[in-house]
Amino acid sequence: MRWIKIAVFLLFLLGIVYAISMIFVPENKNFTVEKEINYPVEKVFPQFSNLQNFTLWNTFFSDNKNMSIEFFTPYEGKGSSLAYVDHKDEDISGDLFIRYVNINKTLKLQLYEGKNNTPYLIDLKFVPLGEKTKIIWFIQTPKQPYLKRSLNLISEDVWLETIDKSMVNLAHLLSNKIEKDNLRENLKFDTLLVENQDSQILLGINVSAKNTKDALFKNIVVNHNKVLNYAKMDLGKKEDEYGEPILLTTPEYFKEKEVSYFYGVPLPKKEPISDNNFTFRTLNASKNYVIFYRGTYASRVKSIQQLVNQARKDSLRSGTLQEIFLEEPNTDAQVVLKLSLPVYK
Template sequence: MRFFKIVSVIIVLLAGAYSLSMYYFVDESKSFQLEKEVDYPIDKVFHQFNNLQNFTRWNNFFTSSKTIDIDYYTPYEGNGSAISYVDPKNDTDGEMFIRYENPNKTLKYQLFEDRNENPTLVNIKFKPVSAEKTKIIWYVHTPKLSVLSRVQNFWTEDRFTENIDKSMVNLKNVLGNKVEKDKQMATIKYDSLMVENEEAKLVLGINVSASNKKDALYRNIVMNYSKVYNYVTMDLGKKDDEFGYPILITDADNYKDNEVSYFLGIPLSKKIGFSDNNFNFRSISPTQNYIMYYKGPYSGRIKAIQQLIQKAKKDEMRFGDIRQTFIERPIEGQEVNMKLSLSVFK
């Protein structure tokens, strides 16, 4: 009996010492700031923060869990927009609000986590460093915690910083694909032969052999594009801003064959694990290309391909595969909008 009394006294003393140390030496709330820079203009960066549907696509707090369920509330953008979320696997839920917006300058968020009635306040300032670079500054103020819960403040800043570091990687990938698509659309000149240096790409897709009779090849491409797109977006959970335009890779002159073999895939920023053996990654090395943009019936691409091949032969260049990049998704019965790229070398 005496032993239990001694243990009880020790526990009381330790609890008291813990409470006193938390009360006197640990703040009831925590304030800190964090700065990052991204190599994209302020108007494109800001839109990824003031639109919560965009925000949840790259912020690691939301993307790191496959079981999180998010509801969006109107307005979906700017002051007054809000979301609520539930993550049953991690046993968390909460609500997030945009309480103030000064376009391209400032945003103020409130985040209510679990059953805490006091929000985490996050103010973000955006400053243009140059026409193509933006500084993002987070000012974070955590809610007041009870004496027994204040130990959490020891790792709050580290946890927030880690989340931002991972989020910035995701944001750069999203903006990179979005800016690349915008630039590509803005510079299109149809039926003009041009020279382009293409950077390396990593493409996830499938290998296919299909009949080349009448419209059979294009129908097959449409069907397999849907397979790849659905796998990337539904099975792998990627959003449209996270990947590039679909690419079909095939021999340059196989349009004359009765059967065509091709690889059809979607560019991703990095390799990821997956279990479906029908899909595989293909790396595209940096190349110099003769290119033409074409819009019309899929069968009409042959004339453009012939022009590219003739140009390569005239310049005494050897050539490799032809790449068909679909600027607009292929749809059966509709015209295609694509870039044809013939890789050339001495």
């Protein structure tokens, strides 16, 4: 009985010491983190201002396989947001908002954790240094209740570790992107080529849309986002784990009033999918006539006709047309496509 009284007294004493020590701990904390990355600001900034890009390299999101993320339009810039939750630990949840954007210069974000009504304030400043970029993180933690102020003593270390690991991920991601960009700079546009294509497995969605300039492209953008969100969020695929998005349709679909097409991304193999809207489709190995095209989406028709006419001239049957988007379809005024048509005797 005596030992119990002593233990209770010691706990009470420790509680008093802890409560008194909290007087010297601020209710919130401000700190600054500076990092440099060996890529120009125009390459770096979109990885922050687009939250879908942001979650690919930020380890808080990318390292948690149990985390589900929902994005809300607009997907980029001021007003974009996301909500996240850990399915195995629902205490790990929250919302992230972009509140202010000054392109290639400044971003202001707010992060709400759980049911906390006071957000983290995250201001990001981007300083161009030629082919490098300095990123300055100004972080203000939420105000903590008196007896929880000790959390402010460890918050900076947690943020520093996350930022350090995330910047390594970002450098790796940009390295892959720039390598792809360099390859594209050497492409021969508007020249008919012959290619042997290996078989591929595509994850995607079957779609019907009106074949007008605005309606069709807007429909493609919507389904592009659906497919990539499912691959990245539901299947947990990183950017280097899937290929360039492909639209499959009949070669002369541009003559129809309504278009049926399949939009998907290549994956290494089939795997279980829980959403009946998505399906797998196999592209068999084939010999293809190919044209790399850059311009307005509407003007691609001339290049498609060139592929079809060449197949007829060579007395070959043609298969399903593939429109491979080498750059993300954001605007119909400027697209970069690989138009590929399988041909057979």
